Amino acid sequence: QKEVEQNSGPLSVPEGAIASLNCTYSDRGSQSFFWYRQYSGKSPELIMSIYSNGDKEDGRFTAQLNKASQYVSLLIRDSQPSDSATYLCAPSGNNRLAFGKGNQVVVIP
Amino acid sequence: GAVVSQHPSRVICKSGTSVKIECRSLDFQATTMFWYRQFPKKSLMLMATSNEGSKATYEQGVEKDKFLINHASLTLSTLTVTSAHPEDSSFYICSARGGSEAFFGQGTRLTVV
Numbered sequence: 001q002k003e004v005e006q007n008s009g010p011l012s013v014p015e016g017a018i019a020s021l022n023c024t025y026s027d028r029g030s031q032s033f034f035w036y037r038q039y040s041g042k043s044p045e046l047i048m049s050i051y052s053n054g055d056k057e058d059g060r061f062t063a064q065l066n067k068a069s070q071y072v073s074l075l076i077r078d079s080q081p082s083d084s085a086t087y088l089c090a091p092s093g094n095n096r097l098a099f100g101k102g103n104q105v106v107v108i109p
Numbered sequence: 110g111a112v113v114s115q116h117p118s119r120v121i122c123k124s125g126t127s128v129k130i131e132c133r134s135l136d137f138q139a140t141t142m143f144w145y146r147q148f149p150k151k152s153l154m155l156m157a158t159s160n161e162g163s164k165a166t167y168e169q170g171v172e173k174d175k176f177l178i179n180h181a182s183l184t185l186s187t188l189t190v191t192s193a194h195p196e197d198s199s200f201y202i203c204s205a206r207g208g209s210e211a212f213f214g215q216g217t218r219l220t221v222v
Contacts, residue, residue: 043202043216088153097143097204097211098155
């Protein structure tokens with residue numbers, strides 16, 4: 001059973017709009033999550049960690065964790081062409097750090 | 110974020126030879142390191158998880174005798190691709206975790222000819 005499920009997309013978003021990405025997870029014991037961004041041909045980079053239920057904001061990014069519904073989301077406000085990438089979520093507490101297909105985002109100028 | 114250095118960034122080797130990839134955590138002690146492989150336009154696939162001083166735990170379907178992982182210190186892990194074949198050509202990436210967050214190396218693009 002996969003730890004996380006993401007809609008691989010691609011999600012096309014006009015420049016300046018909000019990109020909304022969702023990630024559902026299967027293990028009710030997962031307490032915290034990472035969001036990584038991966039540009040094509042590059043390795044992932046950590047953009048957000050969320051450790052508790054609710055919202056966490058960092059610049060144009062907002063992560064939301066809903067443990068009751070077992071999903072974690074990422075909002076990207078004022079999307080820029082440089083946000084075009086694949087976004088990966090993963091539970092952070094496991095000894096395994098495994099990813100799903102990710103959410104591909106394409107920001108259209 | 111913390112710095113993880115992976116070396117080499119690119120390597121071309123002949124079929125049948127072995128290649129070693131190094132992953133170093135430069136400013137923190139990595140109790141756990143992860144190794145991944147990624148084919149073009151495909152998902153990041155976890156190959157194995159290694160804890161310092163212990164044998165690596167390999168994912169199902171990953172040959173431990175072909176992909177040798179050593180995590181001898183808190184700042185260094187190595188992946189050796191033994192008897193490489195063209196189908197082993199891929200992008201190999203390590204990740205290191207010292208506390209709660211995990212950081213990735215730059216990746217190694219392996220081409221076996």
